[in-house]
Amino acid sequence: MPTSRSTPRWGFLNAITILSLSLFQAPFCAANPICTYIKIPITATASNEVFPIPVNLNYSDPAAISALVQTIIGDGDAPFPVIPETFDGTIAAKYCPPEVTVANRSDVIQLFMSGVTENNLYWFGLGYPNGYDGDIYSTVAYASKQGYPTLAIDRAGVGNSTHPDPVTQQQVNVETAIAYQLALKLKAGTAVPDKTFDRVVFVGHSYGSVLGNSLATNHPGDAAAFILTGFGVSGIPVAVDLPQTVPIPAELFATRFAGFNPGYLATSSEPGRRGYLWGRPGSFDVGIFQTDYNQMNVVGLGELLSIEGGLKEAPASTAPVYIVTGDADDVFCLAATCGDGPLSPQAQSCALFPKASACEYFIPVGTGHMISLHYSAQASFAKYQDFLATKGF
Template sequence: MSPFRFISSTWKPLTTTTFILSTFLTTSLVSANPNCTEFRIPLTATASNEVFPIPVGLNYSNPAAISGLVQTVLGDAGTVYPVIPTTFTGIIAGRYCEPEVTIANRSDVVQLFMSGVTENNLYWFGLGYPNGYDGNEYSTVDYASKQGYPTFVIDRIGVGNSTHPDPILQQQVNLEEAVSHQLVTMLKAGTAVPGKTFNRVIFVGHSYGSILGNAQATNHPDDISAFILTGFGVSIIPVAADLPQTVPFPADLYAPRFAGLPPGYLVTSSEPGRRGYLWGKPGSYDEGIFEMDYNDEDVVGLGELLSIDAGLKEAPASTAPVYIITGDSDDVFCLLATCGDGAGSPQAQACSLFPKAETCEYFIPVGTGHMISLHYSAPTSFQKYHAFLASVGF
């Protein structure tokens, strides 16, 4: 393993119509640590999604055309696109895991995990279940289990075993946030996990999942008791500027496992491009886990890329504490993979989105790229955010 130094800081602030089908199907799974159960949860959620200017005859097999469209939409920050009511009705796949350590004051708290684009629930298990790469070394869930936290890890709509809706019109920030809101409501009501009612939900996001967390703080400020946002920043400029290197390409033309998906479902088809955009500097991660991630990547809906800006807004009413972890070599939220530190860093700037937060703190693992949970520095990131949770009463 490579040696690392780390930067931590604290920022102190100055001051949809939905319907849930509450039935579910469960399948018990054998797992050593922790003990997990797989769920298929039917639900319906509605939100106002944007209608983007998709060119007639768009060639989805032309990576330059796809990247150019994303850059145009994200670059027009002042453009207001029309919105229409959009509904998702389908299955959300997830795993609920009982912790291996029992801590009384954490039994009514659950960590809800939300992955980034081209990742599914396996990201939080170190890319494999029941055992990830190198055992549990990179498993966020396993670390949380050892701290006594129940966890609920889902496949977002459009990835993994969850329903794949229209990748442009439906798979957007607003509708995915509405789905997340329903899951939080169900976790608190005891209808997501039979026999389990949680009074407090900790939202743990990565990348696009963190953007959904920001959206939830904005749209439903009472949902979440604490936010852990990893691979997160406030600017969409580098997101769009550095995307072309990944060579986005239709998933169904890329690999047989994606056969039948509409062309708006994309993958990163360039190995060096994925490495540069999502992983950062070689030597900060095990080459084997990078290859595993590249070979087993999931998909991203074009609508997700186009709607990112909808999730990066101030959350004026959310008082939940926030902890942000973004590596200094993150190429998604930092131009030229150089994030800097201190008040000018993307991490510190992102705290401005949570002006009423009890506290907003950030941690910058140096030498680390975008895939926070999969770098050599991952155990330190796990330890840091759990120490933060303990410091704010969880």
């Protein structure tokens, strides 16, 4: 299986290297592209799982929440009853036309789906119209400069999208159905006003990548390619290392979440979030970590409980797949040690796509879970965009 690795870079030298790289690949500290804020009406139905949640579960007890997640994910092979659930609401998004025109890309849209506790701003370097340090950490800006239109969404329950029940509705299966409807609307011209796209490239991060895996499993042929970042083959590490983040109801974490259902959670430990999502000191700017912590969004308990259900083989999907996961990812790798080569979670993840026309991966050294927000971000952007180019995009 083809693979590539970045060269270790740390601290100040790392920053200088990435900034130098960006001078050749994208204007340094430029703003994000000019985008349009839209809301897309979606009705999506799927069979969600009915998890054995104690009636007296104390949502304000981080240990109880973590233990429940560990138990459910640990029983990943055990069948749970299912019941139809419907999301009927709106998905908030930013549509960004490309900054340059590339003929064969104007009808190929990259659909961005973030991970838990992140909204669409993850794809803009945590800010719009200017991200942290300009557009250095903006996945959208990089894609835009390659000629791709993009759509960065707030997933259901996140940001300005409709907030469903965070336990019974906000699960992998319903969110996969939402992703499917979004792709159909993009191709039908009913998502972005006056724009129809021939192909959809799904770009996910973390839980968003799990949804990409699930989309390939349940709706093969819907997306023309998959870029899965912060991704692994098993949800076990997700549950094992979750307690360090001290998950609590978001309404107890910040006043901006006042009135939220207690099933909407936030990670309340600053050092725990840093260890879980960010990896080794020196691989990221402490300022961007602080920005992420201060403006974090929410995760539905149902999302955490259903992760394993999204990590399944996609036997009929032939779309090319590219995986980017750091070697210090503490979410999908136990003890933040992913390893290298055929035993790494990245390589093992390719087994989930046995009929993919291509499955390749990149392991940025020293990088934690937040692929787009590390010093290695520009290298990761370049790798996946180059992969798409070689596959005819």
